Amino acid sequence: MDTVEAKNLVKDYGDFRAVKGVDFTIRSGEAFGFLGPNGAGKTTVMSILYCMMPPTAGDVTVLGMDVVKRPSAIKALEGVMPQDDNLDPDLSALENLIVYARYFHIPPRLSRPRAQELLRFVELNDWADTNITKLSGGMRRRLILARALINDPELIILDEPTTGMDPHGRRAVWDNMENLKAEGRTLILTTHYMEEADRICDRVAIMDRGKIVCMGTPEGLKDSTGTRNLEDAYLKLTGRRLDEGHDA
Amino acid sequence: MRLFNPKRAFRVWQRHLKVYTKLYLSSLTLNVVEPVLYLTAMGLGLGAYLTEMDGMPYINFIAPGIIAYSAMFAASGECTYGTYVRMTYQKTFDAMLATPVNLEDLVTGEILWGATKSTIYGTIIIITISVMGLVASPLIVFAIPALLVAGIIFAEMAVFYAAVVPGIDYFNYYFTLVVTPMFLFSGVFFPIEGLHPVAETIAYFTPLYHLVNITRGLASGALPWGDMLWLLVCVVVLAPLPFYAMRKRMIK
Ligand SMILES: Nc1ncnc2c1ncn2[C@@H]1O[C@H](COP(=O)(O)OP(=O)(O)OP(=O)(O)O)[C@@H](O)[C@H]1O
Ligand SMILES: [Mg+2]
Numbered sequence: 108m109d110t111v112e113a114k115n116l117v118k119d120y121g122d123f124r125a126v127k128g129v130d131f132t133i134r135s136g137e138a139f140g141f142l143g144p145n146g147a148g149k150t151t152v153m154s155i156l157y158c159m160m161p162p163t164a165g166d167v168t169v170l171g172m173d174v175v176k177r178p179s180a181i182k183a184l185e186g187v188m189p190q191d192d193n194l195d196p197d198l199s200a201l202e203n204l205i206v207y208a209r210y211f212h213i214p215p216r217l218s219r220p221r222a223q224e225l226l227r228f229v230e231l232n233d234w235a236d237t238n239i240t241k242l243s244g245g246m247r248r249r250l251i252l253a254r255a256l257i258n259d260p261e262l263i264i265l266d267e268p269t270t271g272m273d274p275h276g277r278r279a280v281w282d283n284m285e286n287l288k289a290e291g292r293t294l295i296l297t298t299h300y301m302e303e304a305d306r307i308c309d310r311v312a313i314m315d316r317g318k319i320v321c322m323g324t325p326e327g328l329k330d331s332t333g334t335r336n337l338e339d340a341y342l343k344l345t346g347r348r349l350d351e352g353h354d355a
Numbered sequence: 356m357r358l359f360n361p362k363r364a365f366r367v368w369q370r371h372l373k374v375y376t377k378l379y380l381s382s383l384t385l386n387v388v389e390p391v392l393y394l395t396a397m398g399l400g401l402g403a404y405l406t407e408m409d410g411m412p413y414i415n416f417i418a419p420g421i422i423a424y425s426a427m428f429a430a431s432g433e434c435t436y437g438t439y440v441r442m443t444y445q446k447t448f449d450a451m452l453a454t455p456v457n458l459e460d461l462v463t464g465e466i467l468w469g470a471t472k473s474t475i476y477g478t479i480i481i482i483t484i485s486v487m488g489l490v491a492s493p494l495i496v497f498a499i500p501a502l503l504v505a506g507i508i509f510a511e512m513a514v515f516y517a518a519v520v521p522g523i524d525y526f527n528y529y530f531t532l533v534v535t536p537m538f539l540f541s542g543v544f545f546p547i548e549g550l551h552p553v554a555e556t557i558a559y560f561t562p563l564y565h566l567v568n569i570t571r572g573l574a575s576g577a578l579p580w581g582d583m584l585w586l587l588v589c590v591v592v593l594a595p596l597p598f599y600a601m602r603k604r605m606i607k
Contacts, residue, residue, distance in 0.1 A: 120607055157451065157453050159449070159452055159606075160607045161606070168551060178457060179360070179363070179455040179456075179457055180436045180455075182453065182455045182456075183454075185453075187448065187453040188455060189450075191449065192446075193444070193445070193446035193447065193449045193450040194450070195370075195374070195447060195450065196445055197374040197377065197378060198373075198374065198377070202373070202377075203543055206370050206373055207450070207454065209366050209369055209370070210363070210366050210367075210370075210451060210455060210456050211454060211455060212366070212455075212582035214363065258454075312554050
């Protein structure tokens, strides 16, 4: 069964159409990346997949359930790393995970050991009792990743997971993502780092101005554009579209 | 409109309790200071010039009113500034909404937390004025559930307002135009029967007036069922407002 199926997905913010009818399916166990320039609509698509807002039109099913009809049931099986930092500033790193676990009805008795394990996983175990306002930006990103895993999710949605991280932190998160993939979890991510997409993603979709301009494996995109790395392929694909004129 | 799920709403409430017990519980007794200032300044200071109000010493008259006032301020503060900060600056709402918690659960949790604070703060005043010997009847313990019910109303109003304002500065207006007038003209300091008939009618339609009737009635041994019923009806009548307004604001 496909983990995500989106048919003719449209999203309007007031009069502005941010997503203009996109179709995609994401298979179970796959790592799927959304690429594209700022404002392309990546975060909008991701938010719809974690039921933050309903699509304006189109059918979207996640884990076999309709995003409009069964948001809670879908969210119970998902782990979400949003683009914005929304850690709880009143709490320590460990408390952030334990309180978040409660939203999934996981009691502290079970979430505490799991939280400690996750803090080790993202190399923050020395910071467990530190208030999160004292953590650096990159450390906070890693804590948000740990938080996304507290409910042992089948599907993990990562909106720019490594933005703001130093090269070591980024490598560490890549390792984390590869481990999660190896465990059979489905990953959906957005990124502006083509090296990251090339390394992690089985398939990518390139979005521009609310549309998917192309979709395929990183290798396939490189071949079709005659480029040697994904960054060149990306520039060629999005650049060509931008040259084509304004809002065809 | 979707219905809330009680178990998930409880999780939201539990988060607020956790933060409160961690950061603010130690300052709980400080919250008695302001009400006690009013009580002594008005009750003893002003009361010295009054022989009686409604057949009792002035300080005994206003003491139960101070319970109600304290409860109103607790929920109003929590569900205006507190709710707004969680919704905007802290993005706590966004974090919760990415979990099984839905918007209706979240709004219910906010309201119940505001009502909980009303109950806590009001109860502290009940204890304080009882210790001061200002309460004639043990029936005053029944004021505690009434504080919860009235707290829900104050929280519903505040969450609704928080959902519609464009910025945090607008809460000044809420306090200046809604909370303070209620505080002054709903029978805390004098019986509203002394007001102009129009003002008296307006006062009748405020939740604080009925809560004051309840606390004052219970303090002197009466059971004000009518006012309790009024509050329960008000809870239900106002309920759609915060849910509707929050959905409109949060869900694009
Ligand atoms: N809440 C909102 N209200 C109105 N417009 C919005 C809102 N959120 C996003 N938009 C608009 O929708 C479009 C897509 O935004 P989105 O955040 O999905 O882009 P993105 O691809 O994630 O960009 P980035 O790479 O910068 O994160 C943008 O033009 C943006 O201005
Ligand atoms: Mg984005």
